[in-house]
Amino acid sequence: MLNIEKNKEGGKAVVKLSGRLDTTTSPVLENELRDFLQGATELVFDLEELEYISSAGLRVLLSVQKQMDSQGSMKLINVREEVNEIFEVTGFSDIMTIE
Numbered sequence: 001m002l003n004i005e006k007n008k009e010g011g012k013a014v015v016k017l018s019g020r021l022d023t024t025t026s027p028v029l030e031n032e033l034r035d036f037l038q039g040a041t042e043l044v045f046d047l048e049e050l051e052y053i054s055s056a057g058l059r060v061l062l063s064v065q066k067q068m069d070s071q072g073s074m075k076l077i078n079v080r081e082e083v084n085e086i087f088e089v090t091g092f093s094d095i096m097t098i099e
Helices: 026-036 055-071 083-089
Strands: 002-009 013-019 042-053 074-076
Touching: 002 026, 013 026, 013 055, 026 055, 042 055, 042 083, 055 074, 055 083
Parallel strands: 013 042, 042 074
Antiparallel strands: 002 013
């Protein structure tokens, strides 16, 4: 299960994810972000409560990263150790801004 909290103030969009971002839940996130990111120049993913991310979840983040590269910036914050290990093993830590 994945919980998605979204908040947008001006051009700054914050998306807080909790639970699991996997094959079942990634299409849900993709749909939630489709219209939400219009007009956003800064996107922050708060991953403090994200317990797991699969390759399907990584694909969604990469797709959103490409979109935000043309609109502004994207960063990941409060990344748990377990999820950060997945980012490191897959090389995502080299292409994503993680704080």
